[in-house]
Amino acid sequence: MISPTIVPAIRKHTATVIFLHGLGDTGNGWLSSVRSLTKANAGLRHIKWILPHAPKKPITANHGLSMPAWFDIYDFSFMSSEEDGEGMFESAGKLKTLIQKEIDETGFHSSRIVLGGFSQGGAMSLLTGLTAQSKLGGLIVLSAWLPLRRELKKMLTPHATSLPVFWGHGADDALVPHSVARRSVECLTQDFGFPSQNETGPGSGLQFMTYPELNHSASDEELDDVVEFLEHVVPDIE
Numbered sequence: 045m046i047s048p049t050i051v052p053a054i055r056k057h058t059a060t061v062i063f064l065h066g067l068g069d070t071g072n073g074w075l076s077s078v079r080s081l082t083k084a085n086a087g088l089r090h091i092k093w094i095l096p097h098a099p100k101k102p103i104t105a106n107h108g109l110s111m112p113a114w115f116d117i118y119d120f121s122f123m124s125s126e127e128d129g130e131g132m133f134e135s136a137g138k139l140k141t142l143i144q145k146e147i148d149e150t151g152f153h154s155s156r157i158v159l160g161g162f163s164q165g166g167a168m169s170l171l172t173g174l175t176a177q178s179k180l181g182g183l184i185v186l187s188a189w190l191p192l193r194r195e196l197k198k199m200l201t202p203h204a205t206s207l208p209v210f211w212g213h214g215a216d217d218a219l220v221p222h223s224v225a226r227r228s229v230e231c232l233t234q235d236f237g238f239p240s241q242n243e244t245g246p247g248s249g250l251q252f253m254t255y256p257e258l259n260h261s262a263s264d265e266e267l268d269d270v271v272e273f274l275e276h277v278v279p280d281i282e
Contacts, residue, residue: 045138048096051078054089059156059181059278060146062094062139064165066187067103068111071095074162081267087275090282096142098165101131114168122189122224129192136172143176156278160184160210160270162262163220167191174204182208182247182277184270187220187260190228197236205237209250210273212266214258222254247276 049071065073078093101113105120115131139159147154158181161169166188173183174196188211190196209232213225229252232238241251251273255266 045142046097046099048094048142049075051075051082051093051095053092054082056090056282057092057150058090058152058281059158059274060092060094060150060152061158061160061184061274061278062096062142062146063184064096064114064139064159064161064168065098065112066161066163066165067113067117069162070097070112072097077262077267081271085271085275087280088271090280091274091278094142094146096139098135114164117164120219122220123193123227127192129195132168132171132191135168136175139168139172140176143172143178143180147178154178155181158182158184158274158278160186161188162186163188163260171196173207175199175201177201179203180207182210182273184273185209185211186262186266186270187213187217187225188228189220189224190231193228193231193235200236205239206248208248208273208277209238210253210270211250212253212255212262212269214260214263215254215256216258217260219260225252247273 065071082088098112098114100110102108102110105117114135116128118126159169159173166185169183171191173180215222239249241249255263
């Protein structure tokens, strides 16, 4: 894996967020947003951010054009289409190695590490986090979908359904339609057994937030909700 971009904690480092970019982007595409969030929110200044870069792969749905990607996309119908399970599991293995490296280097418990991502990166964060042997502090899923849902249910770790999950999605997303996100969340809650935040309270369960008029991107309102989620799941412990 290409060396990731690192945004150090502003004060004593006591938690880490690993955030995965979407198709065709790099970790640097989120650098400005992460720096702004960290500077503007005192409750995030203990957090180090790791922004990995996906390798370039030919993308079938884009006529074989090579671009940064965590896995191939055969077409953009997502949950109803064939998926690149081999590519997904290859990337998930590398991300689990990255997570373990961070645990080993910092001495942190795995609960002080949050994994998240946007679009394809959000799908990867779900696959990786729900099958990781170490229970993470939480998952952030933005404008994404649930990958490999039939296979994934059989692969869930015993602690998977107790992971706090923040899921944000734009109501007007034209690339990953809101209906895809809604079906994904219903699969997690109704089929996999995830409790909703309404049942558990802030910072636990699955929180699904819809943002009116938001297309396939992140908004300030959504990022404010991400900040609140992080303040609950990995608060400063100094």
